Amino acid sequence: MTDHPANGLDDVVHQRVRLGIMAIVHEARQVEFGFLRTTLQLTAGNLGQHLNVLEKADLIEIHKGYQDKRPCTWVTLTANGRTALRHEIAHLKQLIHTVERVEAPGEAVT
């Protein structure tokens, strides 16, 4: 049982806030810093630290630009990031399966 799905989870991606960032960026393709901060209820400093971790791991790209003359920071997933998110989701599904297959009747996990 050394192949337990929890062993396949990557701490860089699995961490709660970073998983949220990657899911949101995946869904929106390109996301502005302020939107991530509001959606995930983070301080700018905390969000910045997590983005830094993801950027260093080559999972996201950060682009600075302007929108309506205001400076903006845009976040997108890299190809590595899309692959890493797919692996995370696949391992999470396996883990959910191990939990749900032993549910007693009337104790269904929803």
Added chain:
Amino acid sequence: MTDHPANGLDDVVHQRVRLGIMAIVHEARQVEFGFLRTTLQLTAGNLGQHLNVLEKADLIEIHKGYQDKRPCTWVTLTANGRTALRHEIAHLKQLIHTVERVEAPGEAVT
């Protein structure tokens, strides 16, 4: 979008190793320390620290005993632990749904 599923995840339960512990204990109902250590490929010290976090949060119970005259440490989920695991799984499923609903054709998350 302040109700993003990532905001509903509890760091105590979501952390990779602790989620693994809770999934295994849930599946086996009662698990011995050495089995968890082997299955999750941890040092005794590291496993002990994570069990301590879960016990302090009233998510698991730890019982010391003997099996074949050898000292054993058994781990079970508390009622709170079962509820917390259910909540974690429910939020993970929502998060997986947000990722999968935007997959492009041929890019299915498996």
